[in-house]
Amino acid sequence: MTDDQSKSIEKQPKNNPTPHSQAPSKGLPAQKSAQAGTTASSTVAKANTKTTNTPEPQxxxxxxxxxxxxxxxxxxxxxxxxxxxxxxxxxxxxxxxxxxxxxxxxxxxxxxxxxxxxxxxxxxxxxxxxxxxxxxxxxxxxxxxxxxxxxxx
Structure with missing residues (x-):
C-alpha cells in the first residue's frame, strides 16, 4: 500500500526515444536517413522497447x-x-x-x-x-x- 503517486508515475514506461535511435535529419527524407544506417539502430531500439515493456503492477x-x-x-x-x-x-x-x-x-x-x-x-x-x-x-x-x-x- 502506498499513498505516493510518484511511485506509480515512475513505473510507467517513458515515451522518450532511446539514445541509439536517430531522428531523420532536417532536410533529408526519412528514406535517406534509413539508408544511412539508422535502420539497424531503429530495429535495435524497437527490440529493446519490446523487451523492456514488462507488465508493471497496476x-x-x-x-x-x-x-x-x-x-x-x-x-x-x-x-x-x-x-x-x-x-x-x-x-x-x-x-x-x-x-x-x-x-x-x-x-x-x-x-x-x-x-x-x-x-x-x-x-x-x-x-x-x-x-x-x-x-x-x-x-x-x-x-x-x-x-x-x-x-x-
Missing part, C-alpha cells in the same frame, strides 16, 4: 474515509482488499476515539491510532519472542528427559 487510486475525512491513496490492485481491511479497522478505532473525545482534531485521532497500532505490533512481537523462548526451553527439557531415559535403559 496502481489504482482508492478514496478511503477515516473518521469522516476522505484521503486519496494509490494502491496496487492486488493489495486493495488488504487496504480496505486496514481502513475498516482504523476507521472503527478512530470513530470510537471521536465519540469518546469529540474535541480531538483529526490529526490527534490519527496520531492516537498510530500509537495504538504500534502498541499492538510491539505486543505481538514480544508475544512471538516469548513463544520462541518457551519452545526452546521445552525442547531443552524434552532433550534432557530423553537423554536421562536412555541412560536408564
Amino acid at each position: 496502481i489504482k487510486k482508492v478514496d478511503i474515509a477515516i473518521a469522516g475525512v476522505t484521503y486519496p491513496i494509490f494502491c496496487p490492485v492486488h493489495e486493495q482488499e488488504e487496504l480496505l481491511s486496514a481502513v475498516s479497522y482504523i476507521n472503527n478505532y478512530a470513530l470510537d476515539l471521536k465519540r469518546e473525545a469529540p474535541s480531538l482534531s483529526q490529526e490527534s485521532i490519527l496520531v492516537l491510532c498510530c500509537l495504538n497500532l504500534y502498541e499492538k505490533i510491539h505486543a505481538n512481537q514480544r508475544s512471538d519472542e516469548d513463544r520462541l523462548q518457551h519452545e526452546k526451553q521445552s525442547q531443552a527439557l524434552l532433550n534432557k528427559i530423553m537423554k536421562d531415559a536412555h541412560s536408564i535403559l
